[in-house]
Amino acid sequence: MNEQLLRDLLLYLNNLGISSRTELLPSLLKAQKLFGYIPEEAIEIISEKLGVSQVEIYGVISFYSLLYVKPTADTVIRICTSPLCSQKGSHKIQKALQEKLGIKEGIPSTDGLFMVESVHCLGLCAHSPSALVNEIPICHISENKLDDLIEGKGSKPLARAFSDNPVLTSRFGTIEADSINDFIREDGFKGFIHALTLDQETIISNVKASGLLGRGGAAFPTGLKEESTAKDEAKEVYVICNADESEPGTFKDRVMLLNDPYSVLEGMLITAYAIGSHKGFIYIRGEYDQAQELFAKVLKNAEEKGYLGENILNSGFSFHVEIRSGAGAYICGEETALFESIEGKRGYPRNKPPYPVDSGVFGKPTDINNVETFSYISRIFGEKRDNSSTRLFCLSGDVKRAGLYELPFGIPLIELINDWGGGTKEDRKIKTIILGGASGSFVPEKYWDIPLDQKSLREAGLSMGSGVIMVFDETKEIPSILNDISSFFNHESCGKCYPCQLGSRKQHEIISRIHKSGPLPDDRDKLLDIGFTMKDASLCGLGQTASSAVLSAINLWPELFTAKGGPLQ
Amino acid sequence: MIGLFIDDIEVECDEEMTIMKAAESVGIEIPTICYHEKLTPPGLCRQCVVEVEGARVLLPSCVTKVREGMKVKTNSPRVQRVRKTILEMLAGSTDLSNAQGLQEQMKESGADSKRFDNSEKRVFPIKDDNPFYIRDYSKCIVCERCVQVCSEDIQFSYALTTSGRGYENRISTYYDKELPQTSCVFCGNCIDVCPTGALIARKESL
Amino acid sequence: MNTYDRIVRTTCPYCGVGCQLDLNIKDNSIISAIAPGNIAPNYGRLCVKGRFGTDFTHHKSRLKKPLIRKDLDVLPRIPCGIDGFREAEWEEALELAADRISNTYLKKGSSAFGTFCCAKATNEDNYLFQKFVRSVLKTNNIDHCARLCHAASVAGLQKALGSAAMSNSIGEMKDLELFIVTGSNTTETHPVISTFLREAVVKNGAKLIVIDPRKIELTGFAYLHLQQKPGTDVAVYQAMAHVIIKENLCNRDFIGKRTEGFQKYSETLDEFTPQWAEKISGVAAEKIIEAARLYAKAESAAIYWGMGISQSVHGTDNTLSIANLALMCGHLGRPGTGVNPLRGQNNVQGCSDSGGLPGVYPGYQNVSDPASKVKFEQVWNCELKDSAGLTTLEMSDAVGKGLISDFIIMGENPLMSEPDLNKAQKHFSELKNLIILDIFLNETGEYADIIFPAASFAEKEGTFTNSDRRVQLIRKAFDPPGEARADWEIINELAKRVERKTSQSPSSGFEFSSASDIWDEMADLVPAFSGISHKRIEKESGVHWPCPDKQHPGTPYLFADNFPRGKGLFNALTLRVESESTSTQYPYILSTGRVLYHWHGGTMTRRSVLDEICPEALLEMHPSDALKEGLSDNQMIRVSSPRGEISLKLKISDRSPEGVLFIPIHFAEASVNKLTNDLRDPEAKIPDYKICSVQVSSESD
Structure with a gap:
């Protein structure tokens, strides 16, 4: 045991403002960084300092993929195996890498230098297959460039967006992301300053009038959330920005945070002012190291310039924001699981009601929104007010120009793919399209020209979710795609409720068998029972949507699930 | 007092009541696995879900409060399908041979205990590390009652946790140590609430 | 899956919480114990002792027949194991005991008796025992280990x-x-x-x-x-x-x-x-x-x-x-x-309530209060003493002075629980007559002349009163082993015989056929119990006294309107420092106390599965002290005080502060009361168990 590192940890813990359970995840991440894992001695110190029992800490560590109770390695290489990267061969690359290093998945090399493991989606879907070498994202990895990968070399993700009338992405490329002066020059904080002149009811009614719907997936009216949170007599209310982007196919939060982070902060400020909150969190997923670092600078700069902290711009309004890092758990993007995570617990979603606006983080009313939503709030009060007619789309898969698009609602799906995305590579036929990510569903061919707006999609029984469009060309096989999706949920189910805990495993077992050797006679019925049980009875949105793709596939391609066609490739 | 309909029966009850309790008040018993009178309902087994008119998904009756005019079906085809499937998946994951209550529920719902037989079961060696009781986690359905009892619903001893994630969720001690090396005080209150016989007093197991 | 022959609701025989227990019985054996649902006082909770520790009832060393000392009347008596006794029929043992008691009564009078009733036995056992002592032996020399605790x-x-x-x-x-x-x-x-x-x-x-x-x-x-x-x-x-x-x-x-x-x-x-x-x-x-x-x-x-x-x-x-x-x-x-x-014992509250104290009749009615005395004399058909008797340690002193020659002990184990045990043992070895009712042959029993085998809590009916004054039932789950009998049944028999042999007539009444009848007699005499009967407890699972009549709901908290003495009295205090102080020879303060897995003298828990997890006494010492003394964990340590010495293993721990040691009281092989002193509180006569001065050394030195 390295005594110096233990002293460093102790110093960190002693410097914490409040020694309570909410500091648990940050403390564990700190220990993970210091030691490369979390040794028993560290747990004991943390337990003592934060007043959390050792066994609970152990339970928390075991829940999060980025926390380890056993030593890892100097270099940890995480290969993305989510559907998009997997379809582009990431499994094979991982296997080759492991062979090259002579190690097995998840087990560090004997010299402690390397460890390889798979990870489910890195938000680099426009650049798949991708990997993370320690904290460094590497794009377009390949079996031919393993040496580069081991050294952390390779192409870095481009953070840009495509649009012909950018609102949300208007500052992309025109400002240095961390420069508060650049931001202000480009009309930054104008919305917030304007909001400070309004009373709280007016701000909320403006947000309501804008018609803005949450951009995280659930599409709940943002103004209504604000209203319900503000209505509460309780003085202690929280604003949380959900930047735990982990849905396969989604990368808009990462790009937004890397290009225009101040706009997100501005949206949080306006919201906090409107609902009377003095404390906010931005929960950024653990794999987004760069975004976390950048946002830390943003907060520091904003505070120095008087846009954050006590008595902001001499308005009498005070607001503080804390960055919380995720630790490798897709489920923490679910709002109540995110609260639990901030509170220092396993990321188990809560039964709802109570809803966050009544009882959110620490049991207090909480207004939680997605990155894009907050950024948009800043526009409502800035130059381009009342404009909520564009949104961000994450286009990925077998298209010529995968990436982030800011386009008006109602753009037909196929137009987005062909006109903006340049169509498929080598102009292959499209095999299928998935809307909404791993938790979304396959789009029947008859809807490929559907206008991408809430109403049309709802009528077609589809959902845009967080704006994900994944395109698969004719070289891809449905069972293989399904296998990647069911594998994802098998790995990411939190396991709290039975339908999802058991269903995500049983579903994956069956899909994986169908993929390998074809269906058995009762597979289809089993998948339907499992799927509807998950959809109808799971505790949270993850479980309720973890069978969407499978159910839609059974509907579209029943022959794939009927035992007679022999093994499928 | 408010009024609602449960299986077409008009029920009057306190507005703070859960659907489960309201149903109980008119003699309708809703099956459940994780719910226990002594403990905070975690609402995780979803066996007690009911169909509420207007709701998108089925709702857990153990934690969902009644509402004026609510129309509840406690045993609709949707509900039946879910209950049966959950039990079948449980039977395909865990040794339920000592879980009397669950066996009765399986019979009741017509669940086929062998339906998921060719699926990977959770099998573990028996933990026999103390003079008082035995832990056979092959019989554990991770209802987490024991964890609740050991932590903040009864005992505040903090010897147990759920570790892992998803299907790999397990009941574990700190670093999976033997019980005498943990903060366990052998109150055995966890045994009282274990629904499957995964925790069993030594003398009971003989 | 187990099926049981029957499930018996009862009250835990250990500490004063008074947990309600369901004993699952198969083939007359306790298979397991569980906590019944939402019932006071434990509301579905148990601890390790209640859940797993009732197996002492089936221990092979339970007494099954009356025992008579082989070398009767050889003094000073030396402690002996089971081989020092012979088994006897009840008739012989009862007659012999009654003869010996009557002899002393007739020759030396009432003041030659010392008696201990029992904080582990039922209210009914204790009521009858003190009735026997007061009405037949005509002495108020009755006390129990409450003297040593509260x-x-x-x-x-x-x-x-x-x-x-x-x-x-x-x-x-x-x-x-x-x-x-x-x-x-x-x-x-x-x-x-x-x-x-x-x-x-x-x-x-x-x-x-x-x-x-x-x-x-x-x-x-x-x-x-x-x-x-x-x-x-x-x-x-x-x-x-x-x-x-x-x-x-x-x-x-x-x-x-x-x-x-x-x-x-x-x-x-x-x-x-x-x-x-x-x-x-x-x-x-x-x-x-x-x-x-x-x-x-x-x-x-x-x-x-x-x-x-x-x-x-x-x-x-x-x-x-x-x-x-x-x-x-x-x-x-x-x-x-x-x-x-x-309160520390299952029925220490009830034992006191039932009159197991030298100065009061049941219900804390003063023996020197004429009205109380008359009331009891009338119901018991006898004359009673109006002066308070001796307390526990005073009786022990009186043995040492030759004033008390006969001791009758129901279920207590003074040779584990009294301070300065070496002295206490010496006193007991000089007794002329020692009669004991117990379920085991314990450290005190080794000095006895006659031991009557008693029924345990699981083998008889009766009530315990827990720490918060809740009177609760114990129920018979199976027959006592061998010929063992409930304490009250033994007292019934013994009292009648002594009455006859000492020509006391009319009888004070020892013809009880059930514990419930005994309770009823007591409830008639004690206003605070008047509204309580076994039947009512059966229905309500427990009633908090005071409960003056059948309609009264019982009293979960006291003093709502007034105090029993009228107004609450402030008492001026000074700082007193009579405790034994440390010296260069004995530089450490020793405190005694309990551990989770054992209970009091260990008579029950040492004969239970509980002993497997906690088989020996450990000396708790602060790390700095251990360092100073050059001692390490698990080493055998000799601890001695001016009164005695014991050996036990060291456990280094910062639970106690520097300079203070801790040793638990339950282990006969390292009986810490050999070290404690019997310095007493002048009013309560309780000894200074928490402070005595000791020295430590490594056993290998």
Whole structure:
């Protein structure tokens, strides 16, 4: 045991403002960084300092993929195996890498230098297959460039967006992301300053009038959330920005945070002012190291310039924001699981009601929104007010120009793919399209020209979710795609409720068998029972949507699930 | 007092009541696995879900409060399908041979205990590390009652946790140590609430 | 899956919490014990002893036939194992015992008898035992181990309030707002109560102040820990009172309406400043001030204590200093308030209630009160003594002086529990006649002439009264082993024979055919029990006394409107320092106490599966002391005091402060009472178990 590192940890813990359970995840991440894992001695110190029992800490560590109770390695290489990267061969690359290093998945090399493991989606879907070498994202990895990968070399993700009338992405490329002066020059904080002149009811009614719907997936009216949170007599209310982007196919939060982070902060400020909150969190997923670092600078700069902290711009309004890092758990993007995570617990979603606006983080009313939503709030009060007619789309898969698009609602799906995305590579036929990510569903061919707006999609029984469009060309096989999706949920189910805990495993077992050797006679019925049980009875949105793709596939391609066609490739 | 309909029966009850309790008040018993009178309902087994008119998904009756005019079906085809499937998946994951209550529920719902037989079961060696009781986690359905009892619903001893994630969720001690090396005080209150016989007093197991 | 022949609801035979238990019985054997649902006082909770520790009832060494000492009348008697006895038929043993008792009675008179009734036996056993002692043996020399545990709490609370029981109920604990735990390692001694206390902290946000020299488990839940030096409790509490008065935080309204002597008392507090107390107790003055403010400002605040307060040469003062605090803040007579001595044994409350004390008849009716005496004389058809008898240790002294020659002991084990055991053993070896009723041959039994095999809690009917005055039933789950009988049945027989042999007529009444009938006789004589019957308890699962009539609901918390003595009385105190002090030869303070897995003299728990997890005594010593002495974990250590020495393993731990050692009381092979001294509180006559001076050395030296 390295005594110096233990002293460093102790110093960190002693410097914490409040020694309570909410500091648990940050403390564990700190220990993970210091030691490369979390040794028993560290747990004991943390337990003592934060007043959390050792066994609970152990339970928390075991829940999060980025926390380890056993030593890892100097270099940890995480290969993305989510559907998009997997379809582009990431499994094979991982296997080759492991062979090259002579190690097995998840087990560090004997010299402690390397460890390889798979990870489910890195938000680099426009650049798949991708990997993370320690904290460094590497794009377009390949079996031919393993040496580069081991050294952390390779192409870095481009953070840009495509649009012909950018609102949300208007500052992309025109400002240095961390420069508060650049931001202000480009009309930054104008919305917030304007909001400070309004009373709280007016701000909320403006947000309501804008018609803005949450951009995280659930599409709940943002103004209504604000209203319900503000209505509460309780003085202690929280604003949380959900930047735990982990849905396969989604990368808009990462790009937004890397290009225009101040706009997100501005949206949080306006919201906090409107609902009377003095404390906010931005929960950024653990794999987004760069975004976390950048946002830390943003907060520091904003505070120095008087846009954050006590008595902001001499308005009498005070607001503080804390960055919380995720630790490798897709489920923490679910709002109540995110609260639990901030509170220092396993990321188990809560039964709802109570809803966050009544009882959110620490049991207090909480207004939680997605990155894009907050950024948009800043526009409502800035130059381009009342404009909520564009949104961000994450286009990925077998298209010529995968990436982030800011386009008006109602753009037909196929137009987005062909006109903006340049169509498929080598102009292959499209095999299928998935809307909404791993938790979304396959789009029947008859809807490929559907206008991408809430109403049309709802009528077609589809959902845009967080704006994900994944395109698969004719070289891809449905069972293989399904296998990647069911594998994802098998790995990411939190396991709290039975339908999802058991269903995500049983579903994956069956899909994986169908993929390998074809269906058995009762597979289809089993998948339907499992799927509807998950959809109808799971505790949270993850479980309720973890069978969407499978159910839609059974509907579209029943022959794939009927035992007679022999093994499928 | 408010009024609602449960299986077409008009029920009057306190507005703070859960659907489960309201149903109980008119003699309708809703099956459940994780719910226990002594403990905070975690609402995780979803066996007690009911169909509420207007709701998108089925709702857990153990934690969902009644509402004026609510129309509840406690045993609709949707509900039946879910209950049966959950039990079948449980039977395909865990040794339920000592879980009397669950066996009765399986019979009741017509669940086929062998339906998921060719699926990977959770099998573990028996933990026999103390003079008082035995832990056979092959019989554990991770209802987490024991964890609740050991932590903040009864005992505040903090010897147990759920570790892992998803299907790999397990009941574990700190670093999976033997019980005498943990903060366990052998109150055995966890045994009282274990629904499957995964925790069993030594003398009971003989 | 097990099916049982029957499930028997009963009351746990261990500590004073009085948990309700369901014994699952198959083939007349306890297969398991579980906690019945939502029933007071444990509300579905149990601890390891209740759940797993009832297996002592089936232990192979249970006594199954009456035993008569082989070398009867050879003095001084030497302790012997089972081989020193011969088995006898009941008739022979009863006749022999009655003859010996009658002989002494006729030759030496009543004052030659000493008797111990039993805090483990039922109210009915104890009522009948004391009736036998008072009406047939005509002596008030009756006492029990309450003398050795809460006598000082009783003395203090009687003086201040006129009642000594725990004032508030266990059911209130989870809703506490603020509470003080002092001199009680509740987690180990009253495990189920400690769960409610922790629940109050964790779930209800209650503030807990621990005032204790040891870092007990509850300090992990505490808002404040005042770690006073052993024996300095009065300094801390007086200083708290000083602060409360100085800062005008007392409850003037309550003081005015419900108390007396406040003015006089408050004038005595000037010198007891927190700074002064800091010097005496080692507790920082600021902490004392903060604790005082928290306690006084709370809407409701309760105080719980155990042996750390009472087992002291100034235990009565300790109790009074607590009572003073509660009175000045008005923290009495409402839910979540009160003064609460946590009783250590399953029926220590009931044994006292049933008259197992030298100065009072059942229901605390004074033997010197003529009206009470007449009442009992009428019902018992006899003449009674009007002077209080001797207390436990006074009886032991009287044996040493040759004044007491005969001892009758029901279920107690004084040769484990009395202080300065070497002296006590010597006294017992000189007795002329020692008759014992017990379920095992224990350390005291080894000195006996005749031992009657008794039924355990699982083999008879009756009631136990728990720490919060709740009278609850025990029920027969199976027959006693061999020819063992319930204590009350044995007393019935013995008393009748002694009456006959000493020509006492008419009989005082020993023809009881059930425990329920015995209770009814007692309930007629004790106003606080009048509304309680076995039948009613059967229906309600338990009733809190006082319960004066059948319609009365029972009394979960006391003192709502007044105190038994009328007004609460403030008592001025001085700091007393009579405890044995350390010296260069004996540089450590030794405190004794309990551990979770064992109970008292260990008669039951050492014959249970409990002994497997905790098979030996450990000496707890602070790491700095161990370093200084060059001792290491698990080493065998010799600990000696001016009175004796024992050997046991070392466990280095910072639970006790530097200079203070801790040894548990349960282990006969390392009987810590060989080291303790019998210095006593002048009023309560309780010994100073928590402080004696000792030295340590490695056994290999």
